[in-house]
Structures are given as structure tokens and as C-alpha cells.
Amino acid sequence: xxxxxxxxxxxxxxxxxxxxxxxxxxxxxGAAAVGYEVNIFFTFWGLDAIKQKRGRSFVGGSFLTKIFGxxxxxxxxxxxxxxxxxxxxxxxxxxxxRKNNVATLEELVEAATALGVxxxxxxxxxxxxxxxxxxxxxxxxxxxxxxxxxxxxEGGRTMFI
Amino acid sequence: MxxxxxxxxxxxxxxxxxxxxxxxxQIAEGDILEVLLTEGExxxxxxxxxxxxxxxxxxxxxxxxxxxxxxxxK
Numbered sequence: 001x002x003x004x005x006x007x008x009x010x011x012x013x014x015x016x017x018x019x020x021x022x023x024x025x026x027x028x029x030g031a032a033a034v035g036y037e038v039n040i041f042f043t044f045w046g047l048d049a050i051k052q053k054r055g056r057s058f059v060g061g062s063f064l065t066k067i068f069g070x071x072x073x074x075x076x077x078x079x080x081x082x083x084x085x086x087x088x089x090x091x092x093x094x095x096x097x098r099k100n101n102v103a104t105l106e107e108l109v110e111a112a113t114a115l116g117v118x119x120x121x122x123x124x125x126x127x128x129x130x131x132x133x134x135x136x137x138x139x140x141x142x143x144x145x146x147x148x149x150x151x152x153x154e155g156g157r158t159m160f161i
Numbered sequence: 162m163x164x165x166x167x168x169x170x171x172x173x174x175x176x177x178x179x180x181x182x183x184x185x186x187q188i189a190e191g192d193i194l195e196v197l198l199t200e201g202e203x204x205x206x207x208x209x210x211x212x213x214x215x216x217x218x219x220x221x222x223x224x225x226x227x228x229x230x231x232x233x234x235k
Contacts, residue, residue: 026174032182033181101173111183
């Protein structure tokens, strides 16, 4: 058998919506489970998915970023991009997913870390939002910039969600 | 050498693959894993991806209705 390089998928998680993050983690876990090396680069609204505090809390450096941090919230506070209905939408989707035995966003995040998906945070967006690596779940491997992300994703497929 | 069973007939993508992969990682080298799965995506891809990842797919048998059993050796 010829030696083929490991297949690789790199995702840029820009969005902070429940449905788009579900797409990110579905692709990530599915790819990792079939043997891909998977990298997720979280930036801007996407950083909400990896915050240690999954609800709403005043994370941030300054007064303004703390307010932003509270308004953005964590994984459990993510809105849906459609049918949000002032926050009821995600609850309805979560219950529909559970009812139909489809993995919820939280289960997908857990599976992603269990499968060794590499999680990275965008240095620039963290700086803007006053976030530190210690504000994120400990599975986040590193804080990166564009150059490092390009190096990591080199030779694989990249998607922006 | 132990034989393990995993039922993913009620699971949907991507957890069908995720559960198989995590179970295969858990069991010891030389152990057997019998995966019960349904036709379509799981049947088409679980044996294929197991093979691609270097596991030995010993058999794929029809069990009942749209349920099949894939036997994998680690």
C-alpha cells in the first residue's frame, strides 16, 4: 500500500449561532471519526463556542468588552440564525434533536474533544473582545494568527462557516 | 481476546462514526468489535472507514430487515 498523507480538514468557525456551530461540530466530529486530522480555528462570534462559561457572564478586559461578553454568552446562550424567537428557538431545536436521537451541540463538542479535534482561538479576535486563553475550555490547544492557521491547514481542505 | 458489541442502529450521522471510532479506540489490540448498523450511510461507510484506518473488517452480514452486522478486528 502506498503511503498517502493523512487527510485533513480545517474549519474556520466565524459564526456564533447554534445552527452554524452545529454544522461546524458535525463536520469536525464526522471527519475525525473517519480518520481525518481536524483543526477548528475559532474567530469572532465563533469564540462563544469554546468559552468555559457556557451561559452568560461578564468575560472581557474592559467595561465595554465585559458587556459584549455578557451579550454574546457561551455555547448554551447561542441563538439560531433563523427562528430564534427571542431565545426560544434553540430550546425547540435542542428538544427536537433529542427527540429524534440526533446529537445535540453539547454532545458534538464533547465528541470532538474526545476524538482529538484540534481547537485553536484567533489571537486578533481575542484581543478585540478582551478574551484570554484561560477564558476558554482547556482543550483549546493554542492561540493563533493567520500565518499559523495557513501553515496548519496546508495540504488539506478548508471551510469557512 | 474479547468480543465487544456496539449498536448504532438508533444513531444518526455523525454519531454513527463517532461511536464506532471511540469504541475501537477503547478496546484492546486483537479484540473483535461487532457493530450493528442500518443500511445507507452507516453500512456504506463504517466498514470502509474502518478499513481505511487500518482495522481488519472480517465480515458484513445481514441480520434482519435493514440491520446488518459488521465484524471488525482491531
